[in-house]
Amino acid sequence: MAKLPNPEELSKIDYAPPSKGWMDTPTEFKPGMFCHGxxxxxLETLEFPNPREWRPADVDWKLPENWKQILLEGIADxxxxxxxxxxFMDICVRCGACADKCHFFIGTGDPKNMPVLRAELIRSVYRKEFTIAxxxxxxxxxARELTVDVLKEWWYYFFQCTECRRCSVFxxxxxxxxxxxxxxxxxLNLLGLNIEWIAGPAANCYMKGNHLGLEPHTIVGNLEYILDDIETVTGKKIKPTFNRKGAEILFVTPSGDLFADPGTYTAMGYLMLFEELGLDYTWSTYASEGGNFGFFTTNELAKRLNSKIYAEAKRLGVKYIIGGECGHMWRVIHQYMDTWNGPADFLEVPKSPITGTVFENAxxxxxxxxxxxxxxLMKNGKLKLDPSRNDHLKVTWHDSCxxxxxxxxxxxxxYVLKNVVNHFHEMPEDTIREKTFCCGSGSGLNASEDMDLRMKGGFPRANAVKFVHDHYGVNMLANICAIDRASLPPLMDYWVPGVKVAGLHELVANALIMKGEKERTTDLRGEPLPGKEQKEESA
Amino acid sequence: MKVLVSFFAVLVLALVAYAGVEAANLQYLFGVIIPYAAFVTFLAGVVFRILKWGSSPVPFRIPTTCGQQKTLPWIKSSKLENPSGLLGVIARMALEVLFFRSLFRNLRTQLSDGPRLAYGEAKWLWLAGLAFHWSFLIILLRHLRFFMEKVPLPITMIEALDSFLQLGAPLLYMTDVVLLLAVTYLFIRRVGIPQLRYISLINDYFPLFLILGIAVTGVLMRYFFKVDVVGAKMLAMSLISLKPALPEVQIGALFYTHLFLLSVLFAYFPFSKLTHMAGVFLSPTRNMANNSRAKRHVNPWNYPVHVHTYQEYEDDFREKMKGAGLPVEKE
Known part of the structure; x- marks a missing residue:
């Protein structure tokens, strides 16, 4: 792996386009800017075409002989x-409004990372093959001919886009x-040209139910560690159920929450909240993934992976489903799931058993x-909260793309955040809400071999965090996305050391006063609570 | 290079028409045949284009949400930026089409030492775009007077408003000035901003010069080198009533140049990026309500896929599941 340049070097960005036209500028595969093939x-597990050993940096990609025909038919289809x-192939006027909205363009200065030009990479071939002019x-x-070099350019730049949609807003x-x-x-997947960081997790998810490839007993085991940690903090022993038929609610969250911190702290949050409510819910080991790396592959694979959620809800006979904190998972659940795998007529309209609220929106x-x-729950005053337990945290909010x-x-x-923390500061308004910046690692690009790309792509996000870190002493970046929880910590360490990353429900659980809990002296991470530092030492 | 090619293409087109009328007396060709052909091409082309777009379904409900979704009743949803129903979508589209809402959001990203990224206002593109499109529309509407025996009141009112500065004789239309300024700005912006120049194609410069050419010939005719307006109206009336006839009087070669460039624009339209005018209405990220969890959206080509079923999963892991105390379907 190439050595990552330091932040000072990385932030020297040259925005001047090359003197030669983009069609005449060959794509250079720079180390640190792309993932393993x-x-x-x-691919075999996923029943995908052209499974073979290949390396993106190699000259020969071992393409099938009729690769061009496959692609052109694929486009036509x-x-x-x-x-x-x-x-979108026809109506772009190249006004350039999208250009400096893309985090990859801002972070690299590479003109082919302007969304308009990234689209032109494929549009140029469309013109050649599908338009009279x-x-x-x-x-x-x-217009231009589809060649192997063009294909490589597509691969390089379609895996330098995190599908964040910021360009689309503008x-x-x-x-x-x-x-x-x-x-x-x-x-690209028609030719077996995926990256392993996507294909591997997708294959895991297909066979084992989750991206990390956690087998059923491992899920139970991982959760037990998490439960032990909860007991240490709260003195309460929680016993969740798995694959339980007849539960009212199925809970599905990204498997990252069960695997590594800070995601595991978020999982502690879910468990503690549901325990406190006495919620009749179950986890599933079969549908143990909320996220969907199929979505970064093909529509069909996304549907295949997503099918498990409804299938499991039906098998277990639950009434409805609650989904955990994850970004692309929710794009898929919200805009695709029902269309792919619905209608979910075997379920009931979600109704909170605690407040009676009916969620008409779902x-x-x-x-x-x-x-x-x-x-x-909070609006109806159903939770006892002590936000001062989060007083050691100055929190900002990252909207996931x-x-x-x-x-x-x-x-x-x-709303939830403001109920559980006392110190909350928004980042500058052009970097939040619909104008939020990607973590730079979304859409399956959060591998370790493309750190240059990730640090560059995450630069605008990090820079906005740095602003609130410098001005208000913000030390916690909260979010509702598992990829954020995995990818923002290294991004913060690189650009804004001193800022940690947390899921929303970790902070909820910190503040949540549970029935029969012992006096808490630490937060979920085992760090002393404000005012409890002394006690901790003397104890 | 692309700029020059586009510029000279338009110049040559203009000269062809001018010379064709002046030297070769091809009034009928440039005054009747080509305008008809161009108009038919425009209509057929645009209809074909829209049908072509329309023939592809919208398999998924994919609005780009630019505000708060509609969920709990006590959370204020953003009806315009994230519509949950038809009315909201209509309003969102109206804002988009009439006022270029999305372009209004435009920002300029700037990197300074620190490193520090800052996002500044960048409304010039929006302003110039809006000024250009609206003046173009008003100018088109004003031209309707050439196609009607009795000029209807709305058009007279538009003319009156457009010339309310009461400058010069004939009265100066503001839209003429605005259009020329806006198109010039759009051109300067395209060649002046390095990134924009880098992505620009002949497909971008050519229509700019073409529209500039139409505007310039129009302005020349109205304010400087007078043509026979009555003759022009007679020709226009004959064209619209499908009884094409050249007027007795000589209208002037400048008029035919103007008409020819307009004809080229019409004929070029369906094959170019100019179709964005129709396309914007079909854009699925803007014209759909964000209600996909409340209302089922059907994909017409949805097909069954190969899935890994629970039974297969349990077969793979039954012993491990039992070992971990997990319930199984088959012992």
Missing amino acids: SKPKS RLKKYRSFRL GKIFGKMAG CPYGIDQAEITIIGREL KASKMIHIAEFTAD NTARGMGILEEPR
Whole structure:
């Protein structure tokens, strides 16, 4: 792996485009800017074409002989299936409003990371093969031949887009680069050109139910560690159930929450909240993944992975589903799940057993976000909270791309947060809500071999955190996304040392006063609570 | 290079029409045949384009949400930026089409030492875009007077408003000035900003010069080199009543140049990025309500897929599940 340059070097960004036109500028595969190629085993598990050993840096990608025909037919097929794709190929006027909205362009200065140009990479081929003007005038009309070099360029840049949709907010026609990247990656997958960081977790999820490949007994085991930690902090022994038929609610969250901190602290939060409510719910080891790396692969694979959630809800006979904190998971649940795998007519409209609130907004899909659930509890005064337990934290809120721009869950988590912390400071307004910046590692790019890319892509996010860190002493970056919890800690260590990362429900559980709990002296991380430092030492 | 090619293409087109009328007396070609052909191409092309877009379904409900979703009744949802129903969508689209709402959000990202990123206002593109499109529309509407025996009141009112400065004779239309300024700004911006120049194609410069050419010939005719307006109106009336006839009087070659460039624009329209005018209405990230959890959206090509079932999963892990005390379906 290439050595990561220091922040000072990395923030010297040259925005001047090269003197040669972009079609004549060959793509250079820079170390640290791309991920390993997919392994044959992963593709075989997923029943994907062209499984083989290959390396993106190699000249020969071992493509099938008729690769070009496969791709062109693939494009034609998707033009027929997606109005978005056909429209977005035709109507861009290249006004450039999207250019400096992309975190990868801001962080790299590479003109091919301007969303408009990333789209032109594929649009140029579309013109050549599917439009009259392109066929007649060729390069004059912005058209170009599909070659192996073009294909490599696609691969390099479609895996330098996190499908965050920020460009789409600013586009006067709503052209969404995420949609183009999604389709671009689908095309690449026709030739077996995925990255292992996506294909591996997707294969795990297909066979074992979750990205991390946790087998059923491991899930139970991991959760037991987490439960022990809860007991240490609160003195309470919680006994959740798994795969239990007849539970009222199925709870699904990203498997990252069960695996490593700070995600595990968020999982502690869910467990403590549900315990305190006496909620009749169950975990599933079969549908043990809320996230969906299939979504970063093909529409079909996303649907295949997602199918487990409804299937398990049906098998267990629950009434409805609550989903944990995750970004792209919620884009998928919110905008795709019911269409793919519904109708969920075997479930009931979600109704909080604690407050009686009926969640009309989920009356078709029957799945609600835990922040919606918790906000409702707090509004109805059903939780005893001591926000001063979070007084050692100065918190800011990171809206995740998918939940902000593919759903719009902005106020619920803020309401919850304000109920459980006393020190909350927003980042500058052009970097939050619908204008929020990606962590730089979304859409399956949170590998370790592409750290340069991640630190560059995460630069705008980190820079906004640095602003509130410098001005208000913010030391905690809260969010509702498992990829954020995995990828923001290294980003903070790199750009804004001293800022930690937490899921929303970790902070909820810190503040939650539970029945029969012992006097807490530490937060969920084992750090002394404010005012309890002395006691801790003397004890 | 791309700029020059586009510029000269438009210049040559203009000269062809001018010379064709002046030297070769091709009034009928440039006054009747080409305008008809262009208009038919425009209509057929745009209809074809829209049908083509429309023939591809919208498999998923994918609005780009730019505000708070509708959930709990006590949380104020953003009806315009994140509509949950038809009315909201109509309002969102109206804002988008009439006032370029999304472009209004535009920001300029700047990196300074520190490193520090700052986001500044950047409304010029929005302003110039809006000024350009609205003046173009008003100018088009004003031209309707050439196609009607009796000019209807709304059009007279538009003309009156447009010339309310009461400057010069003939009265100066503000939209003429605004259009020229806006198009010039859009051009300067395109060549002046390095990133924008880098992504620009002939497809971008050519329509700019073409529109500039139409505007300039129009302005020249109205304010400087007079053409026979009555003759122009007679031709226009004959075209619209499908009884094409060249007027007895000579209208002037400048008029035919103006008309020819407009014809080129019309004919070029359906094959170019200019179709964004129609396309914006079909954009699924803008014209859909964000209610996919409340209302089922159907994908017409949804098909069954190969899944890994629970039974297969339990078969793979039954012993491990039993060992961990997990319930199983089959012992």
